[in-house]
Amino acid sequence: xxxxxxIPDEVFxxxxxxxxxxxxxxxxxYTTALAEFVAKNKGRKITERLNTVYGTEESGLDPTTRxxxxxxxxxxxx
Numbered sequence: 001x002x003x004x005x006x007i008p009d010e011v012f013x014x015x016x017x018x019x020x021x022x023x024x025x026x027x028x029x030y031t032t033a034l035a036e037f038v039a040k041n042k043g044r045k046i047t048e049r050l051n052t053v054y055g056t057e058e059s060g061l062d063p064t065t066r067x068x069x070x071x072x073x074x075x076x077x078x
């Protein structure tokens with residue numbers, strides 16, 4: 001697919017330089033960069049959903065469970 005986008009001159013020049021150094025076409029460079037950006041941010045949506053679900057949940061142990069857990073762990077001297 002072909003499209004037209006506007007980017008700042010300094011970003012374009014840096015990308016051109018990087019593409020030449022790496023020996024890849026402009027299309028390949030932009031495709032790779034965009035694919036990595038999309039992949040990196042895909043997990044962000046999942047994290048936001050999990051934060052929404054678990055953000056309201058109590059995360060502490062009730063006192064009885066805490067006491068029993070503490071008793072079940074052997075005491076060691078450090």
